[in-house]
Amino acid sequence: MSRVADKEYQHAAEVFVDALLDPRKAWLTRWVLVKKSRYRFLPIPSWEQLEDGSLAASLFQTWNGDILIEEWLHNALTNNDRDTLIRWFIEEAKERELTKDELSRLLACTDIKNVKRSLRGLAEPFKFQPGPSPPTRGQYDAALELASTLQPAIFSFLQQASIGTKNTTADIVRFISKDFPKQCEFLIANLSVLEACLRDNRLKQRAKAIRARSRVLADAIAGSVNLNRKPSTAAEYLSAERHRRRKASTEIR
Numbered sequence: 001m002s003r004v005a006d007k008e009y010q011h012a013a014e015v016f017v018d019a020l021l022d023p024r025k026a027w028l029t030r031w032v033l034v035k036k037s038r039y040r041f042l043p044i045p046s047w048e049q050l051e052d053g054s055l056a057a058s059l060f061q062t063w064n065g066d067i068l069i070e071e072w073l074h075n076a077l078t079n080n081d082r083d084t085l086i087r088w089f090i091e092e093a094k095e096r097e098l099t100k101d102e103l104s105r106l107l108a109c110t111d112i113k114n115v116k117r118s119l120r121g122l123a124e125p126f127k128f129q130p131g132p133s134p135p136t137r138g139q140y141d142a143a144l145e146l147a148s149t150l151q152p153a154i155f156s157f158l159q160q161a162s163i164g165t166k167n168t169t170a171d172i173v174r175f176i177s178k179d180f181p182k183q184c185e186f187l188i189a190n191l192s193v194l195e196a197c198l199r200d201n202r203l204k205q206r207a208k209a210i211r212a213r214s215r216v217l218a219d220a221i222a223g224s225v226n227l228n229r230k231p232s233t234a235a236e237y238l239s240a241e242r243h244r245r246r247k248a249s250t251e252i253r
Contacts, residue, residue, distance in 0.1 A: 004100055012103040013089035019110035021080050028110055029077065031058065033069055044102050045109065047202055048233050055109060056118035097243070101206050101236070135227045140241050143226035146186075147218040147238060153183035154221075155214035162210065169195055193224050193231075202232035 019025055020032060032042065045055055076084040093103065108114050135143075156176045165172065170191055177184035187194050197203060197220040207213040216235050223234025 004098065004103070008100065008103070009090050009093050010086075012093065012107060013086040015107050016089055016110060017082055017085040020085065021077070021082065025110070025112070027115070031109075033073075042106065044098075044106050046233055046236055047105060048230065050105065050108055050114055051117060053118055053120075056115060099239070135237065139226050140238075143219075143222040143234075143238055144242060146226060147215075147222035150183055150186070150221060151214050151218040153180035153187065154217050155211060156180065157187075158210045158214055158217075169198065187221075190221065190225060193221055197221055197224065197231045200231045203235060206232075206235065 019028055022028075045058075049055060072084070073088075075081065076088075098106070153176060156179060157172055160172050160176060167175070170188065173184050173187050173191070173194075197217050200220070203216055203220055204213075207216045219238040220231040220235040223229055223238045224231050227234055227237055229237060
């Protein structure tokens with residue numbers, strides 16, 4: 001995944017802080033204060049959670065939540081100290097190595113249109129069916145291994161597709177099978193998953209370059225099959241789990 005540039009962190013910080021200081025968005029300030037009382041930084045919802053009512057539910061739950069506010073943060077909010085708040089956001093975002101997608105999801109929480117959409121989701125009780133169980137470590141192990149195996153084949157597939165061929169997805173997979181027989185056997189057996197991932201607009205937004213896109217697609221396919229999640233959610237899950245494991249490994253050393 002491509003590295004986030006300093007100017008992108010700066011832009012995200014400015015948008016977020018301007019929303020935080022907007023007197024019309026008291027709900028956002030309350031949400032940030034309550035969440036920051038419990039976590040060092042803010043939990044970032046998935047795209048699915050932004051649409052299914054989870055964001056609205058979280059905003060509602062924090063309205064009467066307890067707040068333990070740090071003095072510097074209280075002073076910055078009271079005095080509309082934009083520069084201090086921007087520095088805080090950038091420092092926290094860089095320390096956590098937030099991706100472009102995670103920054104986009106965090107900024108989406110500040111948009112009243114997304115809050116209203118989430119409220120509509122909250123008002124539809126049939127959307128709140130029990131979801132799938134959280135993935136087990138074994139499922140993550142299998143998905144991460146599969147994603148690593150698929151990535152070179154997906155990269156070759158995307159190179160062929162970029163030429164502008166009129167061949168179908170299945171035709172291209174069969175063409176590259178001479179170099180990646182095992183991977184292509186899997187892709188043919190799960191052709192509908194591959195085609196769904198290729199169509200997914202959120203996955204397209206996460207990466208444009210072929211190599212980066214091949215990693216995202218490999219995660220989405222492996223996660224869809226092993227974690228039983230939608231493509232974009234599957235990619236987010238695997239990316240987060242890989243990052244968590246790398247961080248844990250670094251801390252151990």
